[in-house]
């Protein structure tokens with residue numbers, strides 16, 4: 191589902207397995223696998239009651255899983271996993287550069303290894319060799335792994351002719367303070383799960399698979415609210431305390447696919463059903479932000495802090511009245527409010543699917559928190575998504591003075607791998 195709530199919170203409450211409950215029989219396992227197969231076609235993450243899979247399926251003494259542990263996303267499908275699911279409680283973003291001397295052949299072998307690892311781990315199974323055992327009690331926990339290619343990948347592999355124009359470097363923005371060492375990269379991997387150990391396990395497996403073919407360029411770690419924290423699904427909050435994600439495109443909307451995914455007959459052909467992801471490490475200047483009164487914070491965004499409703503009234507999902515004025519004739523939603531000026535109807539239809547992680551990397555020596563948002567947004571074309579909106583924000587957004595863009599990346603994320611295929615095979619073997 192394409193929203194900012196935690197996927198698990200949308201799963202109907204499943205009874206917790208009784209302590210010491212027997213492991214599922216083969217029969218239960220088969221029917222569950224069938225059920226999972228059907229769900230995969232629609233891109234759902236399952237977290238309902240049923241037999242455990244993978245690590246927990248074999249021995250009678252296997253740890254019973256809760257519905258959070260059982261949640262499972264499908265690796266194979268039309269699109270890669272990790273795009274339309276609810277936000278993971280834990281996430282890692284990691285970029286690699288191909289090692290000196292490594293080219294197309296080594297890259298193809300690496301993507302084959304990564305795809306095999308992703309398929310296994312997302313099913314709750316151990317990796318092919320040398321599994322660390324870190325995730326063995328936890329089930330898949332809605333783990334997703336998503337793979338992308340950066341601009342520099344194509345020259346490194348002699349595939350320049352296959353490089354999409356949409357991967358051209360993002361323009362400079364006046365408010366950028368970008369650290370090149372923590373930006374870009376030949377290859378990009380996104381890992382998300384509702385359990386921190388499951389996510390770390392996947393991260394370590396991906397790093398080990400890279401072997402001598404690729405080296406880590408940068409890594410970032412983030413989090414969202416844990417599933418099950420609230421009894422009803424809620425849009426997530428960010429570290430400024432705002433409800434963030436309300437107006438994300440919904441997969442039920444008729445133009446969702448057109449906005450987020452490259453069409454099946456799109457160009458280049460290897461990007462069919464793929465998407466482009468923009469990643470920005472955006473530090474929040476929290477000391478400044480927290481000095482504002484709640485009313486002032488609300489004017490910056492244009493929405494109420496308590497429930498995310500537009501300042502023009504109603505509830506979180508009410509339409510924002512952009513023309514409404516108060517008794518003094520002032521606009522109720524200020525002209526530079528973030529939620530006003532980022533709207534598609536204010537940006538020639540530009541839209542994106544935001545799927546961020548919060549981060550907190552400690553406290554600087556001067557006492558300033560190194561915290562903010564790993565802003566991850568998906569679109570069919572960055573020139574009709576991130577770029578025009580960021581240009582607008584750069585020119586004058588009430589939120590911009592409280593933010594610092596510190597790192598940036600743009601990656602081409604190919605469509606999902608079919609059975610017996612690895613991610614990116616159509617590029618690397620086409």
Ligand SMILES: C=CC1=C(C)c2cc3[nH]c(cc4nc(cc5[nH]c(cc1n2)c(C)c5CCC(=O)O)C(CCC(=O)O)=C4C)c(C)c3C=C
Pocket residue numbers: 428430432433434435436437438470472474491493528529532533534541542562563565576579580583593
């Ligand atoms: C270039 C794109 C965007 C950046 C960068 C960005 C940073 C950013 N945003 C928030 C908090 C909120 N954003 C909200 C809405 C919103 N933001 C963008 C784009 C960028 N935000 C869009 C396209 C939208 C939706 C516009 C619409 O369709 O109406 C909101 C309001 C609630 C919501 O709809 O999600 C908040 C809050 C932060 C904190 C931040 C950087 C750290």
Ligand SMILES: [Fe+2]
Pocket residue numbers: 528532
């Ligand atoms: Fe925003």
